[in-house]
Amino acid sequence: MKPASIAELQEQVVSSPCLTLHGAGTKPGLHLYQNGVTILDTSGLTGVITYQPEEFTFTALAGTRLAEIAKLLEQHGQYLPFDPPLVERGATLGGTVAAGLSGPGRYRYGGVRDFLMGVRFVDGQGRLVSAGGKVVKNSAGFDLPKLMVGSLGQYGALVEVTFKVFPRPPAYATLKASYLSIEQALESLYRITTAPLDLFAVELVPGNAGLELWVRLAGRAEALPERLERVRGVLGGGEVLDDRSEHGVWRAAREFTWLAEGASLVKLPITPGTVLALDRMLAEHGAVRRYSVGCNLAWVGWPAPIELLDHLLRDFPGVSLSGLLVLGQGGQPRLGARTGAYFARRVKLALDPQGRWLGD
Amino acid sequence: MDAAALLGALADLYPPDRLLTQSAQVIPFESDGLTSFRAHPLAVVLAQNQEEVIDTVRLCYRHEVPFVARGSGTSLSGGSLPILDGIVIALNRLDRILSIDPLQRLAVVEAGAINLNVSKAAAPYGLYYAPDPSSQLICTIGGNLAFNAGGAHCLKHGMTSNHVLGLKVVLPDGEVVRLGGQSLEGVGPDLVGLFVGSEGLFGIALEATLRLLPSPESFQTVLAAYHSLEAAGHAVARVVSSGILPGAIEIMDNLAIQAAEAAVHAGYPLDAGGLLIVELEGETSTLQIEFPELLEIIRASGPYEVRVAQSAADRQLIWKGRKSSFSAVGRLSPDYLVQDGVVPRSRLGEALAEITRLSSIYGLQVANVFHAGDGNLHPLILFDGNQPGALERAKALAGEILEMCIRFGGSITGEHGVGVEKLEYLPRMFAQADLEVMRALRRQVDPLQIANRGKMLAYAQP
Numbered sequence: 001m002k003p004a005s006i007a008e009l010q011e012q013v014v015s016s017p018c019l020t021l022h023g024a025g026t027k028p029g030l031h032l033y034q035n036g037v038t039i040l041d042t043s044g045l046t047g048v049i050t051y052q053p054e055e056f057t058f059t060a061l062a063g064t065r066l067a068e069i070a071k072l073l074e075q076h077g078q079y080l081p082f083d084p085p086l087v088e089r090g091a092t093l094g095g096t097v098a099a100g101l102s103g104p105g106r107y108r109y110g111g112v113r114d115f116l117m118g119v120r121f122v123d124g125q126g127r128l129v130s131a132g133g134k135v136v137k138n139s140a141g142f143d144l145p146k147l148m149v150g151s152l153g154q155y156g157a158l159v160e161v162t163f164k165v166f167p168r169p170p171a172y173a174t175l176k177a178s179y180l181s182i183e184q185a186l187e188s189l190y191r192i193t194t195a196p197l198d199l200f201a202v203e204l205v206p207g208n209a210g211l212e213l214w215v216r217l218a219g220r221a222e223a224l225p226e227r228l229e230r231v232r233g234v235l236g237g238g239e240v241l242d243d244r245s246e247h248g249v250w251r252a253a254r255e256f257t258w259l260a261e262g263a264s265l266v267k268l269p270i271t272p273g274t275v276l277a278l279d280r281m282l283a284e285h286g287a288v289r290r291y292s293v294g295c296n297l298a299w300v301g302w303p304a305p306i307e308l309l310d311h312l313l314r315d316f317p318g319v320s321l322s323g324l325l326v327l328g329q330g331g332q333p334r335l336g337a338r339t340g341a342y343f344a345r346r347v348k349l350a351l352d353p354q355g356r357w358l359g360d
Numbered sequence: 361m362d363a364a365a366l367l368g369a370l371a372d373l374y375p376p377d378r379l380l381t382q383s384a385q386v387i388p389f390e391s392d393g394l395t396s397f398r399a400h401p402l403a404v405v406l407a408q409n410q411e412e413v414i415d416t417v418r419l420c421y422r423h424e425v426p427f428v429a430r431g432s433g434t435s436l437s438g439g440s441l442p443i444l445d446g447i448v449i450a451l452n453r454l455d456r457i458l459s460i461d462p463l464q465r466l467a468v469v470e471a472g473a474i475n476l477n478v479s480k481a482a483a484p485y486g487l488y489y490a491p492d493p494s495s496q497l498i499c500t501i502g503g504n505l506a507f508n509a510g511g512a513h514c515l516k517h518g519m520t521s522n523h524v525l526g527l528k529v530v531l532p533d534g535e536v537v538r539l540g541g542q543s544l545e546g547v548g549p550d551l552v553g554l555f556v557g558s559e560g561l562f563g564i565a566l567e568a569t570l571r572l573l574p575s576p577e578s579f580q581t582v583l584a585a586y587h588s589l590e591a592a593g594h595a596v597a598r599v600v601s602s603g604i605l606p607g608a609i610e611i612m613d614n615l616a617i618q619a620a621e622a623a624v625h626a627g628y629p630l631d632a633g634g635l636l637i638v639e640l641e642g643e644t645s646t647l648q649i650e651f652p653e654l655l656e657i658i659r660a661s662g663p664y665e666v667r668v669a670q671s672a673a674d675r676q677l678i679w680k681g682r683k684s685s686f687s688a689v690g691r692l693s694p695d696y697l698v699q700d701g702v703v704p705r706s707r708l709g710e711a712l713a714e715i716t717r718l719s720s721i722y723g724l725q726v727a728n729v730f731h732a733g734d735g736n737l738h739p740l741i742l743f744d745g746n747q748p749g750a751l752e753r754a755k756a757l758a759g760e761i762l763e764m765c766i767r768f769g770g771s772i773t774g775e776h777g778v779g780v781e782k783l784e785y786l787p788r789m790f791a792q793a794d795l796e797v798m799r800a801l802r803r804q805v806d807p808l809q810i811a812n813r814g815k816m817l818a819y820a821q822p
Contacts, residue, residue: 052704052706053601054597054600054601054705054706055704055705055706056600056705057704077603100545100546100547100548100550102545106544106545109516109517109518110518110522111544111545113522113550113553114518114521114522123797127793127796127797128793129793129794129797130790130791130794131790131794131797133702133770133771133789134704134769135702135703135704135734135735135769135770135771136702136705136734136735137510137514137519137702137731137734137735137736137771137774137775138702138770138771138773138774139507139508139510139519139557139771139773139774139775139776139777140771140772140773140778140782140786140789140790141778141786141789141790141794141798141816142554142557142558142561142798142801143508143521143553143554143556143557143558144554144797145553146521146550146552146553146554146556147549147550147551147553147554148549148550149549149550149553150546150547150548150549150550151548151549151550152548152549154549155549166605167602167603167604167605168603170603190463193465193574194462194463194465194485194486194487194574195486195574196486196574196575196576196577196643197574197577197643198642198643198646219646220646220649220650222649223643223645223646223648223649226645227643227645227646230643267545267547269541269543269544269545269546269547270543271464271466271542271543272463272464273461273463273464293544293545294544296543296544296545297543297544297545320541322547322548323547324547324548334547334548338548339537339538339539339540339541339551340537340538340539340540340551342531342535342537343529343531343537343539343551343555343562343805344548344549344551346801346804346805347549347551347554347801347804347805349804350797350800350801350803350804350805351797351800351801353800
């Protein structure tokens with residue numbers, strides 16, 4: 001079903017015992033289709049509702065595509081600092097929130113959770129609920145907008161979102177440093193991420209012959225050469241990318257163009273301290289890895305059955321790791337360990353007592 | 361509710377010097393930063409470790425007695441106000457900074473740890489904890505996260521919620537859960553995000569994993585004095601739209617300037633109608649470009665005096681004046697109410713004019729201190745509680761300011777929370793269905809409504 005309005009969506013919710021959502025369909029790994037489920041297609045709920053550039057906020061229907069938003073913001077020298085992924089594939093605002101996805105630029109100012117200020121959603125009883133606000137700062141009531149981040153539609157259908165935005169950096173530059181061992185690369189990563197430098201993005205990319213560390217800077221063009229030199233000094237070397245490849249590597253990071261045909265894409269929240277052991281495990285299984293957000297996030301191109309990764313994450317020594325299958329065969333998107341299940345169950349009962357929305 | 365049985369059980373758990381039940385012992389806990397509200401608790405327990413907190417919550421649950429966790433009691437919305445005949449669980453002794461991980465930039469702290477002490481512990485590694493509420497010298501992390509505390513530097517770095525990665529929490533039924541973890545990223549619904557700012561209604565945070573940031577290399581701070589408050593407000597719009605992203609943009613009006621000067625001698629111009637403080641932070645090379653531009657923007661906005669902080673000491677003094685302004689206003693008036701509303705930034709000038717108008721209608725002085733970059737107003741309403749009806753008039757004026765914030769499309773609280781103070785205004789900002797979802801969450805997590813009963817959401821008769 002494809003509701004043309006919020007009211008229509010509400011009606012469809014109350015008339016269906018079992019529901020799931022479908023936006024632009026850019027993240028098939030998250031799909032929860034099964035027999036008897038009503039698929040609500042929200043891609044008809046599109047459009048910007050308010051955008052006042054001087055307020056640095058906008059409100060749009062959840063089915064609006066990121067590409068449209070990015071273009072609009074760019075016209076006014078603004079952007080979404082969490083650098084949303086899959087823009088070119090057609091990802092929507094609502095899908096990005098529900099999946100909880102942020103791109104490499106998340107390093108600088110925070111993720112999708114930090115820029116989402118308000119939501120409206122249709123809950124398990126068909127009620128249209130507003131939460132949060134439309135201003136850049138608000139702490140009235142429970143922070144349901146944050147709860148929606150990563151919720152995978154289990155509490156309801158997001159229909160409207162309000163984001164805070166920032167002035168867009170006038171220029172970017174990237175330095176690439178190469179390392180033979182992961183230990184060396186991590187040592188450099190620690191040095192650069194604890195230095196008093198304003199880094200926009202930091203990615204560690206293992207390759208066939210060694211590893212590369214990409215450090216992206218953003219800001220005033222006049223200051224970039226000096227700032228790059230400082231980064232090079234901290235890293236002990238490195239090569240400045242020309243503008244075209246600079247743009248290209250970050251586009252590839254955001255759009256996952258590096259992903260092999262047929263491989264699944266998995267999001268794994270990590271910390272830098274986990275990388276050494278994790279990388280060894282992933283490499284053994286032939287996975288392609290990218291460590292994003294200063295090694296707080298691993299993007300994994302997984303070539304084997306996904307159940308295997310689920311087990312490996314559960315059994316991972318020393319830390320509990322959980323993952324999200326973003327691209328691949330839908331059905332069971334959450335992998336590995338879970339925390340806070342006792343609390344999560346209560347939240348689900350409050351928002352969807354009849355259990356209409358699939359997922360947990 | 362079985363008070364006598366609970367007291368008996370608490371006496372088994374705590375030695376007498378940490379279980380306060382005598383009136384004289386308990387009176388200091390009757391109020392918090394919102395001094396116009398008082399309530400007498402049944403008892404105050406001074407917990408020494410996490411197990412005691414967990415055991416106390418379990419006992420409260422078993423005996424159906426409400427409780428509130430209390431750190432330093434600095435809440436400005438009555439968040440840590442005792443519940444009448446309930447238990448106050450004081451957490452100040454759970455003040456350990458359990459670990460600093462300088463490489464991964466993490467701090468693990470107990471709930472009673474003082475905000476500024478986190479930054480102090482991180483400082484040797486060139487790191488700091490960004491949220492900086494004005495009370496950061498004494499306020500605790502537990503209170504900060506229960507009320508999603510803000511501060512002057514939220515503009516660039518966000519509120520407390522943006523800096524909490526993981527929590528260990530005791531839920532109102534005594535169940536202990538861990539939410540989130542150590543990573544900046546997560547999978548599944550953001551339960552840490554839901555817990556932070558829940559005003560104690562979902563239980564008590566025992567331990568938090570916080571994100572640390574590298575300390576900025578440089579700061580540049582400028583003070584600009586304007587003849588009128590409106591002129592200072594207009595300057596904010598120019599700075600914000602310039603594309604420069606300051607760490608903080610603050611405004612104080614004349615009354616607030618007078619009070620702060622009298623208290624800390626920050627060197628503010630005493631005759632200014634409005635004082636603008638703008639601070640840039642970051643790499644020196646960027647500031648060398650952006651700061652002169654900022655000065656140009658500010659000079660073009662019509663100040664009669666512009667002063668640049670010449671040293672770190674200068675800068676600290678400017679902030680000391682700003683951060684002490686709430687308490688400094690206490691010198692001007694026997695009593696005052698601190699308000700905390702948010703308006704869209706483009707309507708700041710309009711909002712200030714409206715506050716001035718309301719102030720004269722009510723015949724009450726209002727001092728204005730605000731995080732202008734966020735549109736977060738802090739009108740301080742001055743009154744003399746000894747005059748009959750003065751408190752009621754002050755509350756009515758505060759209410760009109762909040763109504764204005766709602767009318768302008770803003771919020772009734774930017775960073776102080778709803779607490780008891782704004783209980784009646786939450787339903788004006790949200791519709792029935794919105795509130796019903798909040799109540800449903802409360803019911804599921806805390807069916808007895810024992811965790812900080814009567815805050816944010818009114819107590820619902822079972």
